[in-house]
Amino acid sequence: DPDAADLTAATAEEIAAVLSYALRYDERGKPRRSGWDFAAGMAAERLTEHLRRSGYIVMRARPGRPHSAG
Structure with a gap:
């Protein structure tokens, strides 16, 4: 789990x-059989706009530094 210093607003x-992606694929990354890829994009945009209007801020972890082998 990242701490607050590692988070940035998405x-x-x-x-x-x-x-x-979550609407189109299952937890294993396999396509869902619903066949509504186009609607998934529209639903995602609608949900995103609703979250913004409701005052939500979604945080994500910043990408970590690549590690070096050795």
Whole structure:
């Protein structure tokens, strides 16, 4: 779990992309059989806008430094 210093606010585009992915794929990364990929993108954008209007700020962990082998 990251601590507060490792968090940054996610952009609306990042939030919509994550929501769209969650609606299109299951927990193993396999496509859902619903066949509504187009609607998933629209639903993700709608949810993102609703979160913004409701005053929510979604935080995400900053990318970590790449580790070096050795």
